[in-house]
Amino acid sequence: MQFGHGTWDLRSLKYARKGTSSWPRTGQKNLRKRKMRNAITTIQAVILIVVVVAVTALGTYAYMASQPKAPEIRTVRFLSTEFVDPFARNFMTAAVAQFNDEHPGVKVRLENVAWEDVITILQSGIEAGNPPDLIFTDLYSGILYARDQLLPVNDILDKLGRDEFYPGLLVTDSKGDDYLVPIQNEPMALYFRKDWFDELGIAYPMKTWNDLLQAAKKLTQDLNGDGTIDRWGIALPLSKEYKTAEDIWTLLQQSGQVLSDDSKTVMIDSPGVREAFKFWKELAQYCDPAAINWAWGDVRNAFKIEKAAMHFYQGRTLVEIWKNYPQLLDKIGIQIVPALKAEDYPDKVRPYTFSEGYMIVKQSKVTDISKEFILWFCSNRDMWREYMLQGVPYHELPTTKWLTNDPKFLDHPLYKLRPDLIQALLQTSAQSLHGDRELANPSVVKPIIGEIMARPIISVALQNYIFTDATLDSVMSSLVSDIDKVLVEAKLK
Amino acid sequence: MKERGLNNVLLASSLLFLIPLLIVPIFYSLSVSLQSKAALGRESGWVGPENYISILGNQEFWTSLVFGAVWSSVTVAIQFIVGTGIALALNQQFKGRAFARAFLFLPYVIPTTVAAGLWKWLLHENYGLLNYYVQMFGIKVSSWWNIEYAPLSLTLVAVWEFFPFVTLCVLAGLQSIPQELYEAAKVDGASAVRRFIHVTLPGLRSVLFVALLLRIIWMFNKFDLPWVLTKGGPIIATQNLPIFAYRLTFQNFNMGMGTAASNIIMLILIVMTLVYFRVYRV
Numbered sequence: 001m002q003f004g005h006g007t008w009d010l011r012s013l014k015y016a017r018k019g020t021s022s023w024p025r026t027g028q029k030n031l032r033k034r035k036m037r038n039a040i041t042t043i044q045a046v047i048l049i050v051v052v053v054a055v056t057a058l059g060t061y062a063y064m065a066s067q068p069k070a071p072e073i074r075t076v077r078f079l080s081t082e083f084v085d086p087f088a089r090n091f092m093t094a095a096v097a098q099f100n101d102e103h104p105g106v107k108v109r110l111e112n113v114a115w116e117d118v119i120t121i122l123q124s125g126i127e128a129g130n131p132p133d134l135i136f137t138d139l140y141s142g143i144l145y146a147r148d149q150l151l152p153v154n155d156i157l158d159k160l161g162r163d164e165f166y167p168g169l170l171v172t173d174s175k176g177d178d179y180l181v182p183i184q185n186e187p188m189a190l191y192f193r194k195d196w197f198d199e200l201g202i203a204y205p206m207k208t209w210n211d212l213l214q215a216a217k218k219l220t221q222d223l224n225g226d227g228t229i230d231r232w233g234i235a236l237p238l239s240k241e242y243k244t245a246e247d248i249w250t251l252l253q254q255s256g257q258v259l260s261d262d263s264k265t266v267m268i269d270s271p272g273v274r275e276a277f278k279f280w281k282e283l284a285q286y287c288d289p290a291a292i293n294w295a296w297g298d299v300r301n302a303f304k305i306e307k308a309a310m311h312f313y314q315g316r317t318l319v320e321i322w323k324n325y326p327q328l329l330d331k332i333g334i335q336i337v338p339a340l341k342a343e344d345y346p347d348k349v350r351p352y353t354f355s356e357g358y359m360i361v362k363q364s365k366v367t368d369i370s371k372e373f374i375l376w377f378c379s380n381r382d383m384w385r386e387y388m389l390q391g392v393p394y395h396e397l398p399t400t401k402w403l404t405n406d407p408k409f410l411d412h413p414l415y416k417l418r419p420d421l422i423q424a425l426l427q428t429s430a431q432s433l434h435g436d437r438e439l440a441n442p443s444v445v446k447p448i449i450g451e452i453m454a455r456p457i458i459s460v461a462l463q464n465y466i467f468t469d470a471t472l473d474s475v476m477s478s479l480v481s482d483i484d485k486v487l488v489e490a491k492l493k
Numbered sequence: 494m495k496e497r498g499l500n501n502v503l504l505a506s507s508l509l510f511l512i513p514l515l516i517v518p519i520f521y522s523l524s525v526s527l528q529s530k531a532a533l534g535r536e537s538g539w540v541g542p543e544n545y546i547s548i549l550g551n552q553e554f555w556t557s558l559v560f561g562a563v564w565s566s567v568t569v570a571i572q573f574i575v576g577t578g579i580a581l582a583l584n585q586q587f588k589g590r591a592f593a594r595a596f597l598f599l600p601y602v603i604p605t606t607v608a609a610g611l612w613k614w615l616l617h618e619n620y621g622l623l624n625y626y627v628q629m630f631g632i633k634v635s636s637w638w639n640i641e642y643a644p645l646s647l648t649l650v651a652v653w654e655f656f657p658f659v660t661l662c663v664l665a666g667l668q669s670i671p672q673e674l675y676e677a678a679k680v681d682g683a684s685a686v687r688r689f690i691h692v693t694l695p696g697l698r699s700v701l702f703v704a705l706l707l708r709i710i711w712m713f714n715k716f717d718l719p720w721v722l723t724k725g726g727p728i729i730a731t732q733n734l735p736i737f738a739y740r741l742t743f744q745n746f747n748m749g750m751g752t753a754a755s756n757i758i759m760l761i762l763i764v765m766t767l768v769y770f771r772v773y774r775v
Contacts, residue, residue, distance in 0.1 A: 042501040290618040290636035
């Protein structure tokens, strides 16, 4: 660097005066010139690259702008977790195609995603400002409503006839706004092996939870005397998955409540709920210890391969037995889940469910088309009925009275084989209570419960209590604290 | 000089892509981690280092860190032992060597989720082949995925899937060791073990350095395998830091905390890499 009568070498910090022996020689002057030239070449090259990229981009834009515009088509991104079964998927794909044909200028684009992935996709989409417009799912109605992501659908329910829907299956907030158009219901029922019950002289239906516990105890047997249990009384899901909380929920609701009516106070730590936890731990003794990793498929499989005498499930087990294990069809029974008191069984039992259906995302710019699609689908009762029977018949149960009483809904080979089982499922559905409503006061919807259920809070608490040395006091304390955090995050307290 | 000019041009053009793809997301993630950013449209606000303090004070974080560090170390060690042994065997001349090389590389080319699904069934308590054969010897295991055995099962699957990468690296490295060195060592009376220690290992030094670094980073960062197999359970018996971060973000719906956890993972790996390079230079 030139300075005064000499130059600073910036690397060695040496100063050389002009004319002295340390003055840069001609070779070093040429070196500086070459470095300058290289730097200029580099800058020129970078400028050239930027100019080329910019010209290409502008040219492409100009070309695209000059092309004749295609007629504008308004697209609805329809995200669903419920068309995983091939028949249901094909049916809904055809239904969507029919809607698109009948409505020029609009396009509903169906995207099927795995149930466990939907909340991740929704989160990412909402954060990116690109959420789906229309959603068909179950559990997450509460969490989406609690975070103000849903558009009210009162007008749709009114047009379809609100009184047709079972009131316990609607998601209606304190202002009377609905956020879900329930299309199908998957209530929890109790499956059992009638033949084994008959063998051991165990009475059924099991009216109380204690009846169920005693039955599970008797049915847990080492059949060949080798010291290993060959048949377990019950298959319970005991993993971190939501299914674990799903199974115990009805008992929890009968024993106590999770939140106060205004959703501001955690009330789960009560004597009744503690008894429910103790009961479940005792019941787990009559379940395969491998259940620590069991979720939906595992409990069904344990029942189907005759390793367990009972399990809680919706209609899917029945359909799978009908299709793949027909030899078991005459050996099984289905009943409503037990009650705490015998006198409450069966009419006062409210089995757990999360009704599933359409929800419209508030951020959507095509809410009118979403509403039109929902009305189009639901007004066509033949289509609605056919959809319910296509996928997994009688796993998806009616949310409306008209469908429950529709003789065509019962015109199915499975119904003809075991009408008593289907009637048990229908009764379960008619009496079921949406998970966002608590038994203590079913008229109040607490959508934050959906958020609590979406997190593995209750499942992990049960795992800790059943499989570790954690005391009930410490488990309850953690449970209350975890639920409290959800309420704080939701700004409910 | 012309070369240097060309180098600068190529470097500048690649930086044009790297800056938006690498630097911008890192800064964005730092920004999110300093906010109380909840998912699904909840309001967010500046909280400074509160997320980091909360995570570092969370016992579950330390449990996940310890499990992740131990699991990745043990798994990588076994991968190297198995992988190197197989590479040495595959370096010998024998009939069907080409087929053996291709076959033994199969686990690595199977997608991780497919491999996890496969092993989930192989280790199933009711349907699994492993339990079937193990019971023939009178060993009864109620479940390969309970608290006791889940970490072991996870290690088995990870070793099976990723040892071929080590095999490939070592095999490539072995080709570069001159045969004359082995011959000279033989002439000097060195045994097979001494030839391995004094000829093979030094010759593989740079290959092993790179392979070890990559494997440790990848195993420490592993999400897909433990998630598909155990989801970090039972309870948190197989939960590592990536699963911990995922749960914070997508199950607790707290993007701020989840991003902070991810940044802590990044920091741990950067420090580890710097220490590793330092040790290697020594």
